[in-house]
């Protein structure tokens with residue numbers, strides 16, 4: 188069965204094709220092309236909203252492109268974890284029935300003022316007393332605020348540790364909670380167990396730390412926010428289903444004795460958008476078992492290098508007017524990105540048709556998260572202002588075609 192997809196095009200061109208192969212047949216693109224699958228995004232959003240027993244805030248930083256935001260909104264997302272004023276503005280311009288939450292622990296003063304006054308943002312994260320003072324000052328000592336204190340959590344089994352940069356200890360967090368409560372604000376607690384967290388128990392452990400913090404603070408809690416980190420499948424990585432994470436979170440909450448009116452939130456990014464796009468890149472040169480391709484570490488593919496994630500891939504080969512999909516007789520390859528920097532290299536190994544050659548395309552799956560959003564203009568490749576996309580309603584996604592099942 189072939190499902191439709193949408194792929195993004197240059198500056199910014201966009202068109203619809205039946206699938207990635209049809210897009211390659213029509214365009215023979217010189218630039219990387221995003222093939223966006225709105226139905227996959229809608230379904231991921233719907234599943235998360237139906238499964239998580241609280242508010243689901245989409246972490247906009249993961250992918251702020253309108254096609255993604257619209258599909259998530261269609262799937263039921265109404266709350267957005269925003270980290271900056273531009274992210275708040277993108278959401279506000281697009282939707283009339285949503286709320287944004289300012290979840291970055293370090294904010295610019297002007298951003299706080301505009302978020303509060305122009306966009307009606309009332310929820311702000313802090314992890315330091317000076318940041319709390321800043322929020323109170325820039326909102327004119329407002330008492331209609333919810334101050335959410337971010338706790339630092341221990342490094343668990345997450346691919347990306349987010350604990351080193353942000354987060355307060357339980358003692359510091361308890362002091363912040365008391366201070367914010369004393370200033371007339373409602374208060375909440377949040378944490379982030381790290382991105383692509385492979386063990387549901389990390390959430391239970393973080394909630395134990397939250398319970399301890401609350402014992403120290405002795406203030407009524409309005410919000411408990413378990414953050415993001417919910418994982419997706421990559422080659423060789425098959426994390427437990429979302430239901431297991433929800434069970435672990437409920438186990439953690441059971442020990443907290445929270446009042447019934449305390450809201451539960453989460454802030455997923457990757458889990459909502461990774462599967463919603465593939466990226467089609469072109470092979471510019473083959474040198475033994477290394478392929479030089481037209482996207483890389485300074486474009487959309489830094490997760491391949493820095494997180495060592497192996498995204499599912501398959502070769503699309505133009506043959507006359509047709510495009511063949513090659514998924515058998517595989518060999519192992521490393522990839523070089525297009526820039527002159529030697530660091531622009533993704534070791535892999537990635538399994539691709541053994542006879543892959545210059546002029547072939549590679550469709551890279553699970554490419555909706557932390558990809559497009561991280562592009563740079565470095566060396567003139569993957570320019571941020573000119574990129575291509577296509578909607579592909581039809582999709583047999585790379586890596587999902589045979590015995591392996593990824594979601």
Ligand SMILES: Cc1ncc(COP(=O)(O)O)c(C=O)c1O
Pocket residue numbers: 246248249268290349379381382383414415416417454455456457458
């Ligand atoms: C505060 C915060 N919330 C949510 C997220 C989304 O995380 P993930 O994509 O792992 O779900 C991030 C990612 O960096 C984050 O920093």
